[in-house]
Amino acid sequence: MADPSSYRPKPGxxxxxxxxxxxxxxxxxxxxxxxxxxxxxxxANYFQDLAALHPRTRTMVTTAASVEWTVxxxxxxxxxxxxxxxxxxxxxxxxxxxxxKSYPYLAVTLxxxxxxxxxxxxxxxxxxxxxxxxxxxxxxxxxVDLMLRVFPVRTxxxxxxxxxxxxxxxxxLGYIGKCSxxxxxxxxxxxxxxxxxxxxxxxxxxxxxxxxxxxxDMMAAAEEMEYxxxxxLRDDVExxxxxxxxxxxxxxxxxxxxxxxxxxxxxxxxxxxFHVRGGRVRGQRGWVTDKVENVDTAGLVEHALxxxxxxxxxxxxxxxxxxxxxxxxxxxxxxxxAGRRGSQVSLRIPQRGDKKDLMATVQRNAQQALALHxxxxxxxxxxxxxxxxxxxxxxxxxxxxxxVECFDISHxxxxxxxxxxxxxEDGLSRKSEYRRxxxxxxxxxxxxxxxxxxxxxxxxRYLQEKERTGEWEETPEAPETPEAPEVSEVSGTPxxxxxxxxxxxxxxxxxxxxxxxxxxxxxxxxxxxxxxxGEAREDDGxxxxxxxxxxxxxxxxxxxxxxxxxxxxxxxGIDDVAVCGLAKRLEEVWLPDDDDPVVLPRSSEGLYLLQxxxxxxxxxxxxxxxxxxxxxxxxxxxxxxxxxGETRKQSLIKHFGSVKKLKQAxxxxxxxxxxxGRRTAESVAVALASAAPATxxxxxxxxxxxxxxxxGSTT
Numbered sequence: 001m002a003d004p005s006s007y008r009p010k011p012g013x014x015x016x017x018x019x020x021x022x023x024x025x026x027x028x029x030x031x032x033x034x035x036x037x038x039x040x041x042x043x044a045n046y047f048q049d050l051a052a053l054h055p056r057t058r059t060m061v062t063t064a065a066s067v068e069w070t071v072x073x074x075x076x077x078x079x080x081x082x083x084x085x086x087x088x089x090x091x092x093x094x095x096x097x098x099x100x101k102s103y104p105y106l107a108v109t110l111x112x113x114x115x116x117x118x119x120x121x122x123x124x125x126x127x128x129x130x131x132x133x134x135x136x137x138x139x140x141x142x143x144v145d146l147m148l149r150v151f152p153v154r155t156x157x158x159x160x161x162x163x164x165x166x167x168x169x170x171x172x173l174g175y176i177g178k179c180s181x182x183x184x185x186x187x188x189x190x191x192x193x194x195x196x197x198x199x200x201x202x203x204x205x206x207x208x209x210x211x212x213x214x215x216x217d218m219m220a221a222a223e224e225m226e227y228x229x230x231x232x233l234r235d236d237v238e239x240x241x242x243x244x245x246x247x248x249x250x251x252x253x254x255x256x257x258x259x260x261x262x263x264x265x266x267x268x269x270x271x272x273x274f275h276v277r278g279g280r281v282r283g284q285r286g287w288v289t290d291k292v293e294n295v296d297t298a299g300l301v302e303h304a305l306x307x308x309x310x311x312x313x314x315x316x317x318x319x320x321x322x323x324x325x326x327x328x329x330x331x332x333x334x335x336x337x338a339g340r341r342g343s344q345v346s347l348r349i350p351q352r353g354d355k356k357d358l359m360a361t362v363q364r365n366a367q368q369a370l371a372l373h374x375x376x377x378x379x380x381x382x383x384x385x386x387x388x389x390x391x392x393x394x395x396x397x398x399x400x401x402x403x404v405e406c407f408d409i410s411h412x413x414x415x416x417x418x419x420x421x422x423x424x425e426d427g428l429s430r431k432s433e434y435r436r437x438x439x440x441x442x443x444x445x446x447x448x449x450x451x452x453x454x455x456x457x458x459x460x461r462y463l464q465e466k467e468r469t470g471e472w473e474e475t476p477e478a479p480e481t482p483e484a485p486e487v488s489e490v491s492g493t494p495x496x497x498x499x500x501x502x503x504x505x506x507x508x509x510x511x512x513x514x515x516x517x518x519x520x521x522x523x524x525x526x527x528x529x530x531x532x533x534g535e536a537r538e539d540d541g542x543x544x545x546x547x548x549x550x551x552x553x554x555x556x557x558x559x560x561x562x563x564x565x566x567x568x569x570x571x572x573g574i575d576d577v578a579v580c581g582l583a584k585r586l587e588e589v590w591l592p593d594d595d596d597p598v599v600l601p602r603s604s605e606g607l608y609l610l611q612x613x614x615x616x617x618x619x620x621x622x623x624x625x626x627x628x629x630x631x632x633x634x635x636x637x638x639x640x641x642x643x644x645g646e647t648r649k650q651s652l653i654k655h656f657g658s659v660k661k662l663k664q665a666x667x668x669x670x671x672x673x674x675x676x677g678r679r680t681a682e683s684v685a686v687a688l689a690s691a692a693p694a695t696x697x698x699x700x701x702x703x704x705x706x707x708x709x710x711x712g713s714t715t
Contacts, residue, residue, distance in 0.1 A: 002026070004061045008047045014040040019071040020081045022089070023064040030089035032060050032293070035078040037329065039069050054294035060093045075332035076339065083306045095269075095289050095303045106131040106140045108153075108200055113189055114161070114182045115196035117144055117153050130316065131203045131282060148178040149239045150210070151199040154192065155179065202240070204277060204315065211240055255279055257320035258308070259350075259359055262300050263366035264291070270370035271304045274362050277318075286366070288373050302327035309340050317341035322350050322359055383605055384427030390606030391552070394598050395591065397578055401552035402426055406613045407458075407565070408556040409439075409450045410621035416628045417445070419454040420621035423550075424613050433548075436624045448564045451555055455568035462549055463572060549577060556614050558583040558590050558597075566592040582614045641680070641687045648675050652684070663688040 019039045023032040036042030046053075046061050053061065072078045086094055107120035111127025119140050124130060144155065154161065156171055156179070164170050164183040174181035182192045202210055218233035259274045268290055275283035287304070295303070301323045309317050317340045327333045330347055337345040350356040388400035404424045411417040417439040423430040441453045553569075555561045562581035569577060580598075581590040587607065588597035600607035638649050638659070655673045656662040662670070662684070670681035 002062055002065050004047050004050070004064070007064070007066045009043070009067065014043055014069070015071055016040040017071050018073070018075050018078045019069050020078050020085065021067060021069040022085065022091075023060065023093075024066045024068070025063055026065040030085070030091050031064060032091050032093040033082055033085045033089065035075075035082040037075055037078075039071070043067065043069070056093070056291070056294045060293070063093075075329050076335045079306070079329075079332055079336045083310045086306070087310070093293050095291065095293055095295055095300065104140055106144065106203065108196055110196065110200075114154050114192050116157075117148075117155050117196075117199065124311065129200050131200075131277075145178075146239045147199060147202070148173070150214070150236045151195050151202070152178055152180040153196050153199050154182060156183075203282075211237060214240070255320065255355075256318045257322055257355075258318050259322045259355075259362045260301060260304055260308075261324055261359060261362040261366040262297055262304070263363065263370040264297065264300065265370070268370065268373070269300050270366050270373060271300065272362050272366040272369060273304075273308065274358070274365075275318075276358075284365075286369050288369070297325040298327050301325055302333060305333060305337070309337060313340055314342060317345060319344070320346045320348075322348065322355060324349065324359070324363065384609070387427055387605035387609040390600070390604055391610065394589065394600055394606060395552070395578060395580055397551070399551070401550070401578065403548060403550045404552045404554060404613055405458075405550040406554040406556070406617040407451065407454055408614070408617040408621040409447045409454070410618070410625040411445060412625065412629060416625055417443075417450055418621060418625045418628060419450060420617050420624060421454070421458060422613065422617045422620055424609075424616075427609060429616060434620055436620070438628075447557065448560045451557070451561045452564040452568045455553070455555075455565045456572065459569060459572050459574055459577075463574075549574075552578045552580065554610060554613055554617075555579070555581045556584075556617060557581050558588070562590045562592055582610050584614075587611065638684065638687065641683045644680065644684065648673075648680075651675060659688070 016038050018035075018037050020033065020035045021039060021043060022030050025031050034042070046057070046067075050058050050062070070081065072081060085091075105120050105124075107118055108129040108131075109116045109118070109127070110129050120128070120130070148155070152173075155173065156164070160171060161183050164174075164181075168184055170179065170181040170184050170186075173179035174184070174186070180187045180192055180195060182189065187195075198210065214233050214237045218230050218237065221227075221230035221233060255276060256278065257276045259276065261272050263270045263272075268288060270286060270288045272286045273284065274281055275285075287307070289300075289303075305321070305323075305327070317337055319341075321337065326347065326349060334345055334347045337347065350359050385400070388402070391397070392400045402425060406422050406424070408420050409417065410420070419437040419439065421435040421437070423433040435458070437454050437457065439450045439453060442449060553565060555565050558581055562579055565581075566579050569575070569579065579592055582588070583590060583597070586597075586599075588599060589607075589610065590597050600610075638644060638652070651673055652662055652670070653659065656665060665685075667678065667681045667685050670676055670684055671678055676684075
């Protein structure tokens, strides 16, 4: 950490003129760039008592090892040079906005002989006219599809264009009238450019001229009794109006303006921009930044203007820019914007009317963007802590539930009944500890019994782990040897509960195809000594999964499911785990033995966290249930025949035509199939005879039962 006095310039060395300054660290890397009307006054602020500096400024000046400056003639030049240096050096202590997505633009390549309309992302190119940005690429394609009826501009790639020119045949759009087909010479390059210019003028907001001209031509065609041409013009007018309706009118005076709003807290800031052209919102975008320097709203606005217009020119810079706070030197910024546009630009704060109302809308979008960003960030402890505290307060818990387990039941009309267990620790999902269960205690549809069974099996396993680690001397009366839940794809180890011979994994990701996040094998029946903190651990010191008790169990459902879960815990003698249920209908939170639910505010972070936990449990359960159902549907009675491979199965089905006919065949008839011996034929006959009759398929449209006919087909 450097002492700022060690590199402080001598009195009189710093000029009192406008300029841009750079702080460098001991490795000569630029760590901060700033501008000032008076360099002497501005730099003096950095070399005062460290205790008087803002913490971020103090960190910057103690990280720096030198300072240098460049004198410019005007504040506008200082603004431009500051932007250039920030782009060049990427200083760590400067505010840098990171775009929250790569926004798509509607682009017209005016630099080509035959301009092309297409969707573009990324950095802007010279000679290309851009419109947007749009929230989704499909919104651009819908607009272009409507516009091509009136402005049939080329949309194909260079390869398709050259191939059509070589063969003399246009693409499909050329045949249906949505391309003027310059590739085959239907229009000249000048005529095609006129269409492209008209397309650009319409997208830029000059819509009234074209619609009035088309309506005039339509009336003239009708008077001349050219009704087919009049009908086509009528459809063209309707297409243009539908394209205009996709963006609502927000400013009645056909204003071209950008509205910029900022939402901020002590650590971060979100910026939202609405692009209004011709009185309509043509695009929206947003950024989020860490406030690594001591900057206020005015400073954030200035940085946003630099990023937004630093590389723009011409009509891309609007006539009017509306902001929530003016920069420190608004005149210099206005002059800089005017230089980028080539004409006067108004930079101001809206005070009344429609513009002020629209600015309030942009501000709300900025606040929501910041809230969503903070919720998504794993490093954001504040939101998660508040959510856990709200849950603890609403449920009357002694402390925040740092580990929450949620259970959900899934089935299809009573078939393939399964359950899921998801785990959230400190408000974040722990996918390596997710579990999946098959309901084994009964058959049929009963969510309450299923919930009782699953909770009992999970906590029997917990008690078993506690007993093995010696955390108590006496074995409780309640638990018997528990059934190991089916864990992800496989479960069980030799000599333990589960499927023999298959190693038990510690869990896989909740998303199919995602690699395991843990990979720690859970081996039942073998346990190392307990750790000093009392947690059950494997021989290598890593904690056992089911040895962790949750502070809160959440079940998907209302009073009956909550009562079943509580009853399962009571039967096992567990009284230190809280239980609640979240009902989907009104998002009510139910507690055991309470007749009335706990209703959390809709804006509550606690309710939002409970919803996330419940929805994740539901997603995980239904994914497993669908996988089991698909596997069952694909199964066949022939799967149970030992030694019968896939090739011989197909031979049997091909020979007899269907499983139904194979089931009716004698052993001698089965032996006639090549590769099938008598012993195998007997095994096939036994397996088919003992197989349960298949459930008939039903035509959902007519209600008819679909049965196989004698030929093996279905009717």
